Amino acid sequence: MMEYFYGVQSEQYASVEIPKELLTGKNFSSLSVSSKMLYAVLLDKMGEAKKHNWFDDENRVYIIYPLSKIEEDINFSRHTIIDCMNELEEFGLIYKLQAKGKPSKIYVKNFNLKRRFQLIG
Template sequence: MFGSDFKKKFEYYYGTQADQFSFIRIPRILLLDEAFSALSLSAKVLYSVLLDRMGLSMKNKWLDEENKVYIIYQITEIQSDLGFSKKKAMDYLTELEKIGLIEKKKRGFGLPNIIYVKSFIAHQSSQRSNEMRTSQEKDLVHRSIEIGTSELMR
């Protein structure tokens, strides 16, 4: 598929040229944390694009009555931007919705759905607090064993 002729068409970046592009960032936790292992890589990429579009929503002041930021990203736009078929775009949105990373709200009257992009950080902080709690529990167990042992030696 990629012959040597294809390879010759691309130029190198020089100096600060590499800073001229914006990039979609995929949160590391989506790739490495077991809680997100059920998500396909394409769903993770879509979620990252949805996160990126939150910036546009903030500029447009797209906030609901509860001050929650939302985006409007139609299936046709997802298809065009990411090269997904309609079915795949809908499947990836469903994956994200099932795991709780997005919530769709229908508006009716032929208007596109509103999408609330939820924070993956909530999972991360609850996981960390569980790890801390587990670590603290282990400390207590070790302390109680140490105290018990020292009391026996008196």
């Protein structure tokens, strides 16, 4: 039987946000739930970019997130993660850049153009 939360226990869990547009937007209606979840995890990982200096020559943010670490973090099979990464890349939500002998850089793309222009302008 599951226990209730009491008092400050309600703040004990970290969370990953899934952008509402991914859940309700018509442009993403055919994107699998697993891919939406992975995209949310990748967005969360972007918070580490500054700490690790994950910026390219054009100041674009990328992340380094090996498949084995994703498997460990979200308990998806390697096959599912690869399928989701391919789906996210097909949708234009990420871009993977593999340099020979180095881990892949994953560029998590901003799908919200309206918001992007608000931040720039």
